[in-house]
Amino acid sequence: MKLKSMQLVGFKSFAEKTTIDFQNGLTAIVGPNGSGKSNVIEAIRWVLGEQSAKHLRSTKMADVIFSGSKNRRALNRAEVILTFDNSDHYLKPDYTEITVTRKLFRNGDSYYYLNQRECRLKDINDLLMDSGIGQGSFSIISQGNVEAIFNSKPQDRRNIVETTA
Amino acid sequence: MKLKSMQLVGFKSFAEKTTIDFQNGLTAIVGPNGSGKSNVIEAIRWVLGEQSAKHLRSTKMADVIFSGSKNRRALNRAEVILTFDNSDHYLKPDYTEITVTRKLFRNGDSYYYLNQRECRLKDINDLLMDSGIGQGSFSIISQGNVEAIFNSKPQDRRNIVETTA
Amino acid sequence: VKDRFKKTFDQLQRAFKATFKEIFGGGDAKLKLTDPHHLLTTGIEIMAQPPGKRFRSMTLLSGGERSLTAIALLFAVLKLQPVPFVILDEAESALDPANVDRFARYIQKLKAQTQFIVITHRKETMVYADNLYGVTMQDSGISKVLAVDLKKAQTTKG
Amino acid sequence: VKDRFKKTFDQLQRAFKATFKEIFGGGDAKLKLTDPHHLLTTGIEIMAQPPGKRFRSMTLLSGGERSLTAIALLFAVLKLQPVPFVILDEAESALDPANVDRFARYIQKLKAQTQFIVITHRKETMVYADNLYGVTMQDSGISKVLAVDLKKAQTTKG
Numbered sequence: 069m070k071l072k073s074m075q076l077v078g079f080k081s082f083a084e085k086t087t088i089d090f091q092n093g094l095t096a097i098v099g100p101n102g103s104g105k106s107n108v109i110e111a112i113r114w115v116l117g118e119q120s121a122k123h124l125r126s127t128k129m130a131d132v133i134f135s136g137s138k139n140r141r142a143l144n145r146a147e148v149i150l151t152f153d154n155s156d157h158y159l160k161p162d163y164t165e166i167t168v169t170r171k172l173f174r175n176g177d178s179y180y181y182l183n184q185r186e187c188r189l190k191d192i193n194d195l196l197m198d199s200g201i202g203q204g205s206f207s208i209i210s211q212g213n214v215e216a217i218f219n220s221k222p223q224d225r226r227n228i229v230e231t232t233a
Numbered sequence: 234m235k236l237k238s239m240q241l242v243g244f245k246s247f248a249e250k251t252t253i254d255f256q257n258g259l260t261a262i263v264g265p266n267g268s269g270k271s272n273v274i275e276a277i278r279w280v281l282g283e284q285s286a287k288h289l290r291s292t293k294m295a296d297v298i299f300s301g302s303k304n305r306r307a308l309n310r311a312e313v314i315l316t317f318d319n320s321d322h323y324l325k326p327d328y329t330e331i332t333v334t335r336k337l338f339r340n341g342d343s344y345y346y347l348n349q350r351e352c353r354l355k356d357i358n359d360l361l362m363d364s365g366i367g368q369g370s371f372s373i374i375s376q377g378n379v380e381a382i383f384n385s386k387p388q389d390r391r392n393i394v395e396t397t398a
Numbered sequence: 399v400k401d402r403f404k405k406t407f408d409q410l411q412r413a414f415k416a417t418f419k420e421i422f423g424g425g426d427a428k429l430k431l432t433d434p435h436h437l438l439t440t441g442i443e444i445m446a447q448p449p450g451k452r453f454r455s456m457t458l459l460s461g462g463e464r465s466l467t468a469i470a471l472l473f474a475v476l477k478l479q480p481v482p483f484v485i486l487d488e489a490e491s492a493l494d495p496a497n498v499d500r501f502a503r504y505i506q507k508l509k510a511q512t513q514f515i516v517i518t519h520r521k522e523t524m525v526y527a528d529n530l531y532g533v534t535m536q537d538s539g540i541s542k543v544l545a546v547d548l549k550k551a552q553t554t555k556g
Numbered sequence: 557v558k559d560r561f562k563k564t565f566d567q568l569q570r571a572f573k574a575t576f577k578e579i580f581g582g583g584d585a586k587l588k589l590t591d592p593h594h595l596l597t598t599g600i601e602i603m604a605q606p607p608g609k610r611f612r613s614m615t616l617l618s619g620g621e622r623s624l625t626a627i628a629l630l631f632a633v634l635k636l637q638p639v640p641f642v643i644l645d646e647a648e649s650a651l652d653p654a655n656v657d658r659f660a661r662y663i664q665k666l667k668a669q670t671q672f673i674v675i676t677h678r679k680e681t682m683v684y685a686d687n688l689y690g691v692t693m694q695d696s697g698i699s700k701v702l703a704v705d706l707k708k709a710q711t712t713k714g
């Protein structure tokens with residue numbers, strides 16, 4: 069299973085529709101402070117079903133919608149589309165390509181889509197369960213979180229073993 | 234008032250007597266991870282009267298005494314001597330040079346000296362009060378602490394104004 | 399369940415020892431159960447001994463040593479449970495240039511099986527990249543992404 | 557006491573606005589009292605608007621923006637209450653190369669009155685150093701300090 073591409077519009081500083089193609093090997097994302105690199109990572113976290121605004125540096129979920137800049141007014145919705153190459157059928161559905169979409173409006177209306185068909189958050193979580201990239205997995209290490217494992221209590225570290233077991 | 238020099242022996246990874254001369258302008262301290270750079274800064278904090286082991290990445294104060302390496306046995310005491318050039322009489326005492334010394338033995342015996350004369354911690358604190366370099370000052374920013382001001386609660390930030398007032 | 403926890407813990411402990419020694423070029427590391435007789439509630443202690451040093455409290459480790467130890471533990475978890483992609487956001491900010499290189503070279507070994515996406519400011523990581531994306535934000539406060547053609551960039555260097 | 561708090565707060569607010577604009581090359585920043593009618597118990601809110609952006613929750617700032625804002629606030633405090641020396645341990649680890657240079661150039665302005673001691677891994681800071689100390693630790697686990705003669709180092713570069 070590989071990440072194939074992602075598309076985001078209205079998500080944090082990505083006011084305009086932006087497409088990123090992923091390739092094999094090591095991909096480096098570079099740029100000045102505040103340019104939007106971590107926002108890209110948070111878009112991936114978000115479309116994979118992140119429910120905690122705190123994990124997206126936000127106080128409420130609506131904070132992820134583009135809220136305007138010097139020359140542009142705020143937008144009304146955030147949308148992220150993530151496409152997987154599933155030709156090895158690592159994910160259970162019998163598709164060679166799987167698309168996960170999440171959309172949030174400022175009034176709170178929230179939608180999830182699996183291969184362009186509307187679904188519930190539960191369906192996204194079921195899809196990713198046992199894939200190693202669902203909630204609580206270690207596949208995404210956010211900025212400043214590398215050492216989180218040391219700052220957690222010995223009791224909290226059980227989950228490293230429990231998720232791997 | 235300027236930092237003139239410091240000498241440390243038995244403090245953390247500085248098993249051997251080490252002298253550092255300070256000069257005007259910008260001094261950069263460089264070196265590999267784990268070589269002892271932050272230990273030098275903690276030695277300055279410590280000799281200026283730091284009472285909290287936590288602020289020295291330690292669980293108890295005796296942790297700052299050299300505890301041995303692959304080829305050397307643990308030492309019995311830590312000692313740091315800091316010398317100020319006080320020719321502008323920024324610090325109250327009528328000396329042009331002021332030396333602050335702190336010594337700690339593994340059995341807990343602890344000593345402070347001002348210009349080689351034994352004194353109490355209180356005398357060190359009195360010396361540094363109103364100098365801007367005593368406890369609670371902003372003259373030493375430890376590793377990882379730059380953003381501490383944001384992680385503190387609005388109530389705790391009062392001290393920025395209170396210490397400056 | 400208890401047996402699976404213990405079995406996984408032992409595997410992780412072995413993997414961590416190996417990744418630590420490889421990434422530090424020596425030294426030792428272990429995971430310890432705080433309460434081995436109560437596997438359902440025990441916590442996990444992490445112990446690290448960089449090369450030439452002794453085991454001492456984790457708090458005394460340097461900033462770079464802590465980061466590198468955490469990275470070694472993460473890579474041990476990935477050894478046990480391979481995932482299709484790993485995303486790291488400036489994980490090497492505390493590392494000195496030599497350690498950034500060790501970190502990047504370790505990723506080189508894993509990238510055949512795992513897609514790595516790394517946000518970085520460090521040149522020592524960028525030189526190992528197969529693909530490079532630049533994110534920019536003109537004064538307009540709006541982010542843009544550009545794919546950088548590495549083959550072209552490399553031929554102009556000549 | 558209340559008056560002195562308010563007076564100092566206003567001075568700090570002004571100094572912070574100025575250091576922020578200078579270090580960011582634009583933008584705006586302010587300090588706000590959470591409870592202006594109770595000066596003895598009020599907290600302090602920090603607000604920052606990097607160039608081209610809007611004021612929004614501090615949590616949404618990037619890692620580098622947070623660091624640079626905190627540095628601007630520290631320098632504002634130093635403006636109000638100059639101290640004989642300032643020691644910074646890797647304060648620029650989250651900054652990109654351009655911002656490390658802005659940080660280092662700001663220190664250049666202050667160093668005539670204030671001794672600066674900076675621990676750093678970043679080349680952009682080192683190039684401004686008047687004095688350089690190298691700390692090393694051979695496998696023996698014991699630290700050593702060497703003074704590097706910068707004039708000699710610069711002449712060999714030729």
Ligand SMILES: Nc1ncnc2c1ncn2[C@@H]1O[C@H](COP(=O)(O)OP(=O)(O)OP(=O)(O)O)[C@@H](O)[C@H]1O
Nearest residue numbers: 080101102103104105106107133134135618619620
């Ligand atoms: N809802 C939003 N609308 C518009 N802009 C936003 C929104 N949320 C965050 N931002 C902007 O995004 C910027 C942060 O982007 P991000 O954290 O991705 O930067 P970065 O490239 O990771 O930088 P660094 O290298 O410092 O970590 C902030 O300047 C913030 O103002």
Ligand SMILES: Nc1ncnc2c1ncn2[C@@H]1O[C@H](COP(=O)(O)OP(=O)(O)OP(=O)(O)O)[C@@H](O)[C@H]1O
Nearest residue numbers: 245266267268269270271272298299300460461462
């Ligand atoms: N009491 C002690 N006796 C001997 N060695 C000690 C003692 N306390 C700490 N150390 C060693 O000092 C080292 C940490 O040094 P320090 O934090 O100064 O490194 P650093 O140069 O700041 O590195 P970094 O660049 O990663 O921040 C650790 O490896 C630790 O083992």
Ligand SMILES: [Mg+2]
Nearest residue numbers: 106211618619
């Ligand atoms: Mg970032």
Ligand SMILES: [Mg+2]
Nearest residue numbers: 271376460461
């Ligand atoms: Mg350090």
